[in-house]
Amino acid sequence: YRGLNTASTCISHVNVKPVSSLKGRTFPDYVNSPNSKLQSLIWPKPIQNIFIVKKPWSEKTTAATAELIHHLHAKYPSINVIVQDNIIDELKPRLLLTPENSSCKIDETHDTIPLFTGTEEEIVKKTDLLITLGGDGTILRAISFFNTDYVPPVLSFSLGTLGFLLPFEFKEYSKVVDEIIHSRSKVLYRTRLECYITKRSKNQIKTIQEKSDDGKDAPKQITKVHAMNDIFLHRGDSPHLTYLDIYIDGDFLTRTTADGVVLSTPTGSTAYSLSAGGSIVSPRVPCIMLTPICPRSLSFRPLVLPHSSHIKIKIGSKSKKKVAGGEPQAKPIKLNIDGVSLNDLEYDDEIHIVNEVGTIYLDSNSNIPYSKTGVPPLDAGYKGLSNNTKLAGIHCLARSENDWTAGINELLGFNSSFKLRN
Amino acid sequence: YRGLNTASTCISHVNVKPVSSLKGRTFPDYVNSPNSKLQSLIWPKPIQNIFIVKKPWSEKTTAATAELIHHLHAKYPSINVIVQDNIIDELKPRLLLTPENSSCKIDETHDTIPLFTGTEEEIVKKTDLLITLGGDGTILRAISFFNTDYVPPVLSFSLGTLGFLLPFEFKEYSKVVDEIIHSRSKVLYRTRLECYITKRSKNQIKTIQEKSDDGKDAPKQITKVHAMNDIFLHRGDSPHLTYLDIYIDGDFLTRTTADGVVLSTPTGSTAYSLSAGGSIVSPRVPCIMLTPICPRSLSFRPLVLPHSSHIKIKIGSKSKKKVAGGEPQAKPIKLNIDGVSLNDLEYDDEIHIVNEVGTIYLDSNSNIPYSKTGVPPLDAGYKGLSNNTKLAGIHCLARSENDWTAGINELLGFNSSFKLRN
Amino acid sequence: YRGLNTASTCISHVNVKPVSSLKGRTFPDYVNSPNSKLQSLIWPKPIQNIFIVKKPWSEKTTAATAELIHHLHAKYPSINVIVQDNIIDELKPRLLLTPENSSCKIDETHDTIPLFTGTEEEIVKKTDLLITLGGDGTILRAISFFNTDYVPPVLSFSLGTLGFLLPFEFKEYSKVVDEIIHSRSKVLYRTRLECYITKRSKNQIKTIQEKSDDGKDAPKQITKVHAMNDIFLHRGDSPHLTYLDIYIDGDFLTRTTADGVVLSTPTGSTAYSLSAGGSIVSPRVPCIMLTPICPRSLSFRPLVLPHSSHIKIKIGSKSKKKVAGGEPQAKPIKLNIDGVSLNDLEYDDEIHIVNEVGTIYLDSNSNIPYSKTGVPPLDAGYKGLSNNTKLAGIHCLARSENDWTAGINELLGFNSSFKLRN
Amino acid sequence: YRGLNTASTCISHVNVKPVSSLKGRTFPDYVNSPNSKLQSLIWPKPIQNIFIVKKPWSEKTTAATAELIHHLHAKYPSINVIVQDNIIDELKPRLLLTPENSSCKIDETHDTIPLFTGTEEEIVKKTDLLITLGGDGTILRAISFFNTDYVPPVLSFSLGTLGFLLPFEFKEYSKVVDEIIHSRSKVLYRTRLECYITKRSKNQIKTIQEKSDDGKDAPKQITKVHAMNDIFLHRGDSPHLTYLDIYIDGDFLTRTTADGVVLSTPTGSTAYSLSAGGSIVSPRVPCIMLTPICPRSLSFRPLVLPHSSHIKIKIGSKSKKKVAGGEPQAKPIKLNIDGVSLNDLEYDDEIHIVNEVGTIYLDSNSNIPYSKTGVPPLDAGYKGLSNNTKLAGIHCLARSENDWTAGINELLGFNSSFKLRN
């Protein structure tokens, strides 16, 4: 990358401050334009706090992040930059501009760069705009911070790696950031899925725990999760088939005997669902995709369901017969959301999946099994959200009306023709 | 079937009258209900005219049609029954109830059954409710009468044959007809596609002609067509590949080298598109499906596009090189709408496909090729329609909220599991 | 191409002679080598007659053909070049080398080039080696001349166009021709299918007629055909489904309701079968592929059958019910072999497909329906052939052991990975 | 089941004896018949030792096993029955026939049933015929005992559960056993795959260890394994893609970015490969199938390779870049053979797969990477076997010529048509 050439000042300190000291976040307005597939992003008041998330352990990304922070600091001094605390050490040496490592003069006024940080919960409450630098995985991870809340608009830069969700290259950042700050950008709306887990034994919504890297359950406890791409259930290490009973809007649809099943947004239609044989769905089609993973059936064609669907999946077992003094046995099933493993599911556990803006079946107690069982109402969460459906989903800064068509051609090699020799 | 047991009167005459003598048609209101996937069909004033379409040349269907007409005549004498004139001869003997062929007494007051008929155009203007008796093909044909106009609500009875679009069995007719007449029915909304044809040589919208059965062009001339299922282009008898250039919203998407391509509604997702490898899409997902037919590419995955898409397909040829003094040569391409062949397409001809309620790109002259070419505005037709989008599409009388789930399981054998021996 | 630079002599005449004047053809020996997938082609006596087939109406191909003939004439004067008579006029001007159009000197000895030609039947009897210049279609057409006989070894040159069956580029011709003449070449064995047609009404093997370009039946009459790629049945122009009853080795396998079905050799696995969803099969796997074309079933997975299979397909109709005084009606079905249309099939007609070297079920009269019906024995033809199975099939000159792996990667873009941006 | 009605004698003891005391095993001859897809099984000398394997922990299967042993004991007293030692306790109570639990008289001569048992290695050396009672899994497990040796003919009985590999129902056992003992049976030949593992770090063939149920490596150590169905590599619990480099006959074919890949016999074409999208291949087609599992590519079509292929798969990593002081990192890859997990593979590990009867490339040291590396010759094992290729593979007792056609129709629901309502 172009190096640190935008900065003309010497930076001698990085000043880390608590994110909690910032003012609360501002939501932009998203305005429809005639003849456009995109919405205009308009700031009702000036944007203040930008949360920058970078791919970890990549020197290129660290350099780019430092360059972006310098640029913001120099050009928009009133804007506050927020970062995760665990990247500050990595970032600091890159942020310092001394006469040795930059073009700053030895006798120049020395400057300090402020950086805000705090817990995930604190950051979420303050973020006006989310910027990611890295690949698709970086966006998925960054957006997962907003798992239980609205997602601010997302600006994603690629750094030369594959990225279906990355419309911008880093070298354009100056122009792109300008446009967004001055409310001249367009966003593509992407829908999120919402997932709840019910444990049979306890008749209650389970607290969801991310698996930490050493395989142990991490301390974080949440009661629902949102997915940008997909939610999948899978046999994992077990070499044996899973038995999953699938219900739609309270009606039994089918039992799948398979490696697993993936429930996907249109955004996720080009991720795992595609590998499993699903169609390519435009992000502007409101729907939920249900794609089987290696089903032991000749006739399990992928389904595209209404976005108002309420999908319930219950873990079954091969035989319903109770083993002496016990339960029908089923191997633990892997649950995975946007590439992150959650805790395993067992026989009779259920997950419920709806669109973030909810299902029309919500109040119909005859159709929704979990409202029968007296568990805390599923809607507690997204009822709140659905009061303000304009903020639901993910608003991704877009380059042009036709990013999608370009993407499936250039990135996925859609319908590539057989080649001519010579 | 149950025979003519509902009638207690002797019918000695069928009185054929001109449909033009009837009052103009009445549109029902379609009202959304909370927690329901269906809409309620409400008649603002009493229903008057029912158009009954039956599968041709089937004795069973003729008998059922006669039974239904007797029932309507006896129970709802103020309702007028409309039929196509070419079935009257087939129907008449079945309608007459004499002491010999029914339980009417020899000295009973003799009664006359009135039947209304006329040209297709005349019938369309008077129909409040459309009833079909036969298979899926019968519905497709019946709805094609309303090709250039709104479609009245459709009630479809099956007579024991396969039918994915047929929620009701004929034996239930008495109850079902009662409910619909008394505004106690529910309808499922299905979307229609709209198709325009442009001939290159003449730079004008082509009049579309159905191929008559002897292969000659029939006299009927129309400028656009609607599809309930699908529109497909195909190589037909020619054993060579077609070359079709596909544009979405004015942007080039891809050139397909294939048997052809099918553009389908969600309703049509279980028709040809399914055979060609497309996903199963709920009729409640607003979208247009683009499914290749035997593409010579490993990577042409079916696409699910937004329902606001404007799809243009231009007939290409293998080589762009002009042959001495001539045109690049391309075999004629078959155009087919809902199972009916239209006239062939040739090199450089175009078809344009939009949803019945139109595309958001309509006015953007930079994106829509045909508005550039000065042809009569494409929108002339459906602009009118879109003033009243509540009437657009097809409102199909539905049995229950879950006809679709039941249908894919029972009729398509979705995800049927491998069988147990014994 | 490189122009006519190999010739140093002036050519002032082309001397067209009857192919019948040549000595009968010589079959090479095909010898297996240890550790090789290919066979060595060994001429037991010197090769004499080379039949050159070129793509029609392509100037580039005509030039290349002339260059090759000059080369053969100059370097191997004892070898006789055979061509189809309808290309002689096209070729002649290109063959003449005068001081004006080449580097030959004005006072040089003038030379005459002999060309042999005759009817297809005559040519077949004399050809030691077949050379094609053009694309895959040219090979298919050239080999179809040998429809009722053994195929000589085939050397195929591409001229810059796509070609899955074309291992060599024309510019290598000098080296490649040298090697083959001196028995230093390797061949890849490809299997052929054999197809018989039985007309129900006449209880006899039907004479097969190619459709001529104007749609009329051409005069040529044959009783069986061989396929290098595939044999397919298809609905053609009719927009309605076909009903085909498929039997394997005398047992009913399935009824297909579909656009049609393709029976393919492994060679043809990368042609139509691939487009219809079939797997990619190495030409060295002895088998027959049965791939449905757009089947109206969720569970018709492509089949790979033993090469000893006897496949019978009988044209069915939607309903078995006889129409008054008539036959169950079925639209004519298109029959196509290696891209050439044969005459249409009708209700109750059958085709039988076996491998060229025959089926093990041949004598088992309980299993083979047509031997029951007293028709002339199916085996009449290939029984003869199978006496000499070493000559059956198609021996294609190969570049290297791994042409196939290279081909699926380079030509088909097999498993192309999603692209990196930048 | 029919209960113990075949026995008329009282059984008061089960006499467990060492299998090592039996005479060595006898191999049958397999004789081709004209016009048959099957081979006749002929015993050159009377059959002596039958090894019976049953599904564990199923009462129904235990009862059936006891019934079969009684039958053999009563009708063929000279035949020795072998069982695994860990099922003797389960079997014993079922084998004893006292006046209380059977129709034997109280004063009848009491009889003893002998059962032979020993280690797996000992049993393998003595088995003339293998009989399985259970499902497909039971056959796979039973045959895996013969992992490093020839497989005796296999007779498989189903007990009412699904079974694609199970031609016979248990209730026919008397007739079926009679036929096989008197050399009047037919067998279907099924091929086996052979798999070798090479650890990069140690440059040697790895000893393969089955994972025991508690996840620890079991003590058993072997150097190669055979597969009846398939060998697959998979990401397992890790939610991230695998990177596998695939070579055919020493040439690089492709890198797959996927859940994994399955290498399958034609027998296994209806197991995992089918779920992953592979074609259905007749067991009589000699080939190896390579089917990707959820590949991140639109163009990875399943491949059908020659049975002489040598397939090498090398574990790759996402980036080839060395991490500071270390190796490119790759998650452990799961290796699974016929439903049994072996120990995990890591970065740079290789597996090699050939057909049991070997590859023609065996001696060509330029093509086979592992012979370059000085590892113990791959062929050590199956060279021995290939001396007697008539005994290689698996000879399954067959019911009729057309078990396969019946199986794909009845068990897999192949090409099931869309159903008629009513």
Ligand SMILES: NC(=O)C1=CN([C@@H]2O[C@H](COP(=O)(O)OP(=O)(O)OC[C@H]3O[C@@H](n4cnc5c(N)ncnc54)[C@H](O)[C@@H]3O)[C@@H](O)[C@H]2O)C=CC1
């Ligand atoms: N998603 C899938 O389809 C998966 C399939 N498998 C297959 O399971 C096999 C092992 O079988 P089990 O130990 O019983 O595991 P399992 O208990 O997971 O059952 C596998 C199923 O496949 C059936 N099956 C096995 N071999 C078959 C064949 N050759 N043709 C048709 N059906 C067959 C069995 O009857 C059973 O229904 C493996 O060889 C692998 O092919 C293993 C994992 C996932």
Ligand SMILES: NC(=O)C1=CN([C@@H]2O[C@H](COP(=O)(O)OP(=O)(O)OC[C@H]3O[C@@H](n4cnc5c(N)ncnc54)[C@H](O)[C@@H]3O)[C@@H](O)[C@H]2O)C=CC1
């Ligand atoms: N939708 C499709 O994919 C269709 C394919 N075909 C195939 O076309 C063949 C006849 O070829 P043409 O007369 O040239 O017709 P064509 O002009 O329609 O071209 C067929 C294409 O297939 C290629 N091709 C032919 N044989 C091949 C093979 N064995 N492997 C890979 N590619 C191959 C040709 O290079 C050409 O690009 C038929 O045997 C049939 O397999 C025919 C109709 C439709």
Ligand SMILES: NC(=O)C1=CN([C@@H]2O[C@H](COP(=O)(O)OP(=O)(O)OC[C@H]3O[C@@H](n4cnc5c(N)ncnc54)[C@H](O)[C@@H]3O)[C@@H](O)[C@H]2O)C=CC1
């Ligand atoms: N290979 C294939 O699958 C082909 C399918 N078609 C389809 O046939 C339709 C026309 O129907 P017909 O005139 O009756 O032709 P047809 O007599 O060829 O029968 C088509 C079949 O599709 C069924 N069908 C029609 N619409 C359906 C829907 N929406 N969902 C599920 N099944 C449906 C019908 O019941 C009938 O079994 C076209 O719109 C096209 O979609 C047409 C040609 C080939």
Ligand SMILES: NC(=O)C1=CN([C@@H]2O[C@H](COP(=O)(O)OP(=O)(O)OC[C@H]3O[C@@H](n4cnc5c(N)ncnc54)[C@H](O)[C@@H]3O)[C@@H](O)[C@H]2O)C=CC1
């Ligand atoms: N066999 C497969 O295709 C599998 C796919 N996944 C997908 O990976 C996603 C998580 O991504 P990572 O954490 O980066 O895992 P990862 O490191 O395994 O990479 C997944 C790949 O998918 C790409 N990707 C992610 N989202 C995409 C989208 N919406 N459209 C197109 N490509 C996309 C990424 O660029 C990356 O190349 C999951 O949401 C799931 O969809 C997960 C497991 C297996």
